[in-house]
Amino acid sequence: xxxxxxxxxxxxxxxxxxxxxxxxxxxxxxxxxxxxxxxxxxxxxxxxxxxxxxxxxxxxxxxxxxxxxxxxxxxxxxxxxxxxxxxxxxxxxxxxxxxxxxxxxxxxxxxxxxxxxxxxxxxxxxxxxxxxxxxxxxxxxxxxxxxxxxxxxxxxxxxxxxxxxxxxxxxxxxxxxxxxxxxxxxxxxxxxxxxxxxxxxxxxxxxxxxxxxxxxxxxxxxxxxxxxxxxxxxxxxxxxxxxxxxxxxxxxxxxxxxxxxxxxxxxxxxxxxxxxxxxxxxxxxxxxxxxxxxxxxxxxxxxxxxxxxxxx
Numbered sequence: 379x380x381x382x383x384x385x386x387x388x389x390x391x392x393x394x395x396x397x398x399x400x401x402x403x404x405x406x407x408x409x410x411x412x413x414x415x416x417x418x419x420x421x422x423x424x425x426x427x428x429x430x431x432x433x434x435x436x437x438x439x440x441x442x443x444x445x446x447x448x449x450x451x452x453x454x455x456x457x458x459x460x461x462x463x464x465x466x467x468x469x470x471x472x473x474x475x476x477x478x479x480x481x482x483x484x485x486x487x488x489x490x491x492x493x494x495x496x497x498x499x500x501x502x503x504x505x506x507x508x509x510x511x512x513x514x515x516x517x518x519x520x521x522x523x524x525x526x527x528x529x530x531x532x533x534x535x536x537x538x539x540x541x542x543x544x545x546x547x548x549x550x551x552x553x554x555x556x557x558x559x560x561x562x563x564x565x566x567x568x569x570x571x572x573x574x575x576x577x578x579x580x581x582x583x584x585x586x587x588x589x590x591x592x593x594x595x596x597x598x599x600x601x602x603x604x605x606x607x608x609x610x611x612x613x614x615x616x617x618x619x620x621x622x623x624x625x626x627x628x629x630x631x632x633x634x635x636x637x638x639x640x641x642x643x644x645x646x647x648x649x650x651x652x653x654x655x656x657x658x659x660x661x662x663x664x665x666x667x668x669x670x671x672x673x674x675x676x677x678x679x680x681x682x683x684x685x686x687x688x689x690x
Contacts, residue, residue, distance in 0.1 A: 381457070381460045382460035382461050382462075382463055382464030382465075382467075383464050385453075385457055385460060385461040385464070386461050386464050386465060389449065389461060390461070390465065393408060393412045393445065393446075394412050394413070394415055394465075397416065397468070398414070398415030398416045398465065398468035399414050399415070399416050400412045400413055400414040400415065408443075408445045409443060409444070409445055410442075410443040410445060412443075412445070412446075415465050415466075415468045415469075416468050416469060416470065417469075418469035418470075418471050418474050418515075419474075419512065419682065420682075421465070421466050421468065421469045422466070422469060422474040422475070422476055422477060423477050423480060423682060423683070424477040424480065424683070425476075425477040425478045425480065426459075426462060426463070426466070426477070426478065428477070428651070429462040429465070429466065430455075430458055430459060430462050432446065433448075433449055433450075433458050433461065433462055434448065434449060434450035434455075434458055435448050435450060436448030436449075436450075439649070440649045440650045440689060441648060441649045441650050441688060441689040441690045442650065442684070442688065442689060471515075473515045473516070474515050475491060475492070475515075475516065475544055475547045475549075475554055476547075476549050478549065478552055478582070479491055479547055479549070479552060479553070479554045479580060479582065480493075481580050481582050481588045481590065482588065482613065482615070482620045482622075482644045482654070483495075483497070483644065483654070483656070483676075483678060484590050484611045484613070484622055484624055484642075484644075484656075485499070485622075485624065485640055485642055485656055485658060485674050485675075485676060486592075486609050486611065486624045486626055486640055487578065487590045487591060487592045487609045487610070487611045487624060488542070488556075488558065488576060488578040488592050489578070489580065489590070490544065490554050490555060490556040490578040490579055490580040490590070491544070491554065491556075491580065492512045492513075492516060492517060492518035492542060492544055492556075493510050493512060493518060493680065493682070494510060494511060494512050494680060494681055494682030495508075495510045495678050495679065495680050495681065495682075496508070496509055496510070496678065496679045496681060497510070497676055497677070497678040497679075498676060498677050498678075499674075499675065499676040500673065500674070500675050500676070501660070501672060501673075501674050502660070502672035502673060502674075503526055503527050503528045504524065504525070504526050504535065505524070505525045505526075505527070505535075506522055506523070506524045506525075506535075507522065507523045508520060508521070508522045509521050509522075512682065515544075516543055516544035516545075517541065517542070517543055517544075518541070518542040518543075518558075519539075519540070519541055520538075520539065520540040520541070520542070520560075521537070521538070521539050521540075522537060522538040522539075522540070523537055524536045524537065524538070524566065524567075526567060532566070532567065534565075534566040534567075535566045535567050536562060536563070536565050536566030536567050536568050537562070537563065537565055537566070538560055538561065538562045539560070539561055540558060540559065540560035540561070541558055541559055542556050542557070542558035542578075543556060543557055543558065544556045545557050551581075551583075552581065552582045552583060552584075553579070553580065553581040553582075554579065554580050555577070555578070555579040555580075556577075556578045556579070557575070557576070557577055557578075558575070558576050558578065559573065559574065559575045559576070560573070560574045560576070561573050561574075562574075564599075570598055570599040570600065571598070571599035572596060572597065572598050572599070573596075573597045574594050574595065574596050574597070575594075575595055575597075576592055576593060576594040576595070577592065577593045578590070578591070578592040579591050579592075585615070586614065587612055587613070587614050588612065588613050588614065588615070588620070589610070589611070589612050590610070590611050590612075591609060591610040591611070592607075592608075592609045592610075593606070593607070593608055593609075594606070594607040594609070603631060604630065604631055605628060605629060605630040605631060605633075606628075606629045607626055607627070607628045607629070608626070608627045608628075608629075609624060609625070609626045609627075610624065610625060611623065611624035611625070611640070613644065618645060618646040619643055619644065619645050619646070620643070620644040620645075621641075621642075621643050621644075622640075622641070622642050622643070622644060622656075622658075623639065623640065623641050623642075624639070624640040624642070625637065625638065625639050625640065626638050626640070634665055634666045635664065635665065636662065636664060636665030636666075637662075637663045637664035637665065638660055638661060638662045638663060638665075639660075639661045639663055640658055640659070640660055640661070640674060641658050641659060641661070642656050642657065642658025642659075642674060643656065643657060643658060644656045645657075648689045648690050649689060649690060650683060650684055650688070650689025650690075651680075651683070651689075652679065652680040652681075652683035652684050652689050653677075653678070653679050653680070653686070653689070653690075654677075654678050654680075655675070655676065655677045655678070656674075656675060656676050657673075657674075657675045658673075658674045658675070659671050659672065659673060659674060660672040660673075660674055
């Protein structure tokens, strides 16, 4: 760590300060306040590769401040990696899941990593606007507003609230698991309370594939458990895109079981990566007729990374 500390002292202290709090030296004039490297929520949320890219290519390459210089021509990859690891260590707290576990969002499977995101989705004629807020190291709170554009003339579909807790992670194995619960009150289309506890996991072995999964139990007011759903998805990052395939096996209590496939493609829209989108389809394979494909899509903004119009 000594090499990284020495390089940080030489390259970074004039802007980020000796302690990393983002307080520049009096002689330094900056257009944009530098990042506070001691803010663990900021320093842990993105993978090391993103940090290395910014240090190597400079802030402008990612749509960030021109004040952040590029060190790629003046330093070796080993030196850049050392200074990045030192800068990330300034957080000083343990227990924050590392950004290497922050994999691209799938359409169906609940992401196990706690996030600060705004997401707008469409699923056939159903739409949902989701606000996610990370709380502390491992909690996430969520609120959702749903609409349905069909022939019934009742576009308000309902609301939901959820909480998620990252119960376990292993940085070396690049895996994590979370538990959570979503509650839907009898507003809009629902006519009774529904509570959905769930278990979600993510696994990113090397740079080969990303695997995510979720098990959901649906409990309806006055009836108890009404259904189980088993979801799994896999994808691989290829530059700015991540082709994915998800499947869901739905098992209602006393009803017909269904199996559906969800091919989709996640795309990083902004250079920074804080705005992304996905487009795909739901393809029913097993279940009662009629079975029709449906469009699935979402757009997301990771507002914890940067303002919406920065990073382009």
